[in-house]
Amino acid sequence: MFSLQNKKAVVTGGGSGIGMAISALFAKQGAEVHIIELTEESAKMAVDEIKADGGKVFSHACNVANHQEVLATFEKIGNINILVNNAGIAHVGKVDTTPEADFDRIMNVNVKGVYNCLHAAIPQFRLSNGGVIVNMASIAAWVGIPDRFAYSTAKGAVMAMTLSVAKDYIGENIRCNSISPARVHTPFVDGFISKNYAGKEAEMFEKLSQSQPIGRMGKPDEIAALALFLCSDESGFVTGCDYPIDGGFIKLNN
Numbered sequence: 001m002f003s004l005q006n007k008k009a010v011v012t013g014g015g016s017g018i019g020m021a022i023s024a025l026f027a028k029q030g031a032e033v034h035i036i037e038l039t040e041e042s043a044k045m046a047v048d049e050i051k052a053d054g055g056k057v058f059s060h061a062c063n064v065a066n067h068q069e070v071l072a073t074f075e076k077i078g079n080i081n082i083l084v085n086n087a088g089i090a091h092v093g094k095v096d097t098t099p100e101a102d103f104d105r106i107m108n109v110n111v112k113g114v115y116n117c118l119h120a121a122i123p124q125f126r127l128s129n130g131g132v133i134v135n136m137a138s139i140a141a142w143v144g145i146p147d148r149f150a151y152s153t154a155k156g157a158v159m160a161m162t163l164s165v166a167k168d169y170i171g172e173n174i175r176c177n178s179i180s181p182a183r184v185h186t187p188f189v190d191g192f193i194s195k196n197y198a199g200k201e202a203e204m205f206e207k208l209s210q211s212q213p214i215g216r217m218g219k220p221d222e223i224a225a226l227a228l229f230l231c232s233d234e235s236g237f238v239t240g241c242d243y244p245i246d247g248g249f250i251k252l253n254n
């Protein structure tokens, strides 16, 4: 079960955290993995690890927010079977404390980046007679997380794009779903704790762990396992859905 033998998979932001775990697991299951990262350097750790494990992996330096770069990269990769739109950046702020430049930056990467990759991927899926897409949303799209205005806005758009694409391409054998993790322990979390809560890192880490009723953060491998299911033939009947993976965050938190 869950074989990705003979599948070509693109994972954006595959050089770190959740994307790295997805890239490694997909390669292990037999996929040829193409990591899209800001630089070759930011993909290197994942590429080295996958190669050392005997996996097939390529990296492409490309900013998902740049339309032309994304088009050229997908054309170079060619016909694909799987796309995981995972690249994303964090932001802390309420609407009145979010400067316009920050809002634009979050929209450019977390929303336009997903649009760019979907737009570039559809012709390549057609060459493969269909395929499957997983978009990385967040529980921020489901509930109001305090102080995450721009980020929540962007992830709400990711969920809506998922539905739109699932509907528009259902007749072309393309499935599209999204995953909504609660807090997962990755460099993304460590980075925004050290940037926004300097001097109170340990306290903040514990607070963020306890915000999941299960009492801890998720692990990148746990998100990768759900992504594998959604991208495998075993989930062939699943499309147009968002899957929370959240240690009880949405339903058990009160």
Ligand SMILES: NC(=O)c1ccc[n+]([C@@H]2O[C@H](COP(=O)([O-])OP(=O)(O)OC[C@H]3O[C@@H](n4cnc5c(N)ncnc54)[C@H](O)[C@@H]3O)[C@@H](O)[C@H]2O)c1
Pocket: 012, 013, 014, 015, 016, 017, 018, 019, 036, 037, 038, 042, 062, 063, 064, 065, 086, 087, 088, 089, 109, 113, 136, 137, 138, 139, 180, 181, 182, 183, 184, 185, 186, 187, 188, 189
């Ligand atoms: N970690 C969490 O708690 C959490 C929770 C819910 C959702 N998510 C989402 O999961 C995804 C991955 O998060 P993570 O925690 O693994 O993050 P991460 O920061 O560890 O990794 C993200 C990767 O994306 C790459 N990237 C960023 N901007 C890019 C761009 N413009 N073009 C190409 N690559 C780019 C980065 O270089 C990095 O390697 C994000 O979309 C995030 O919003 C994370």
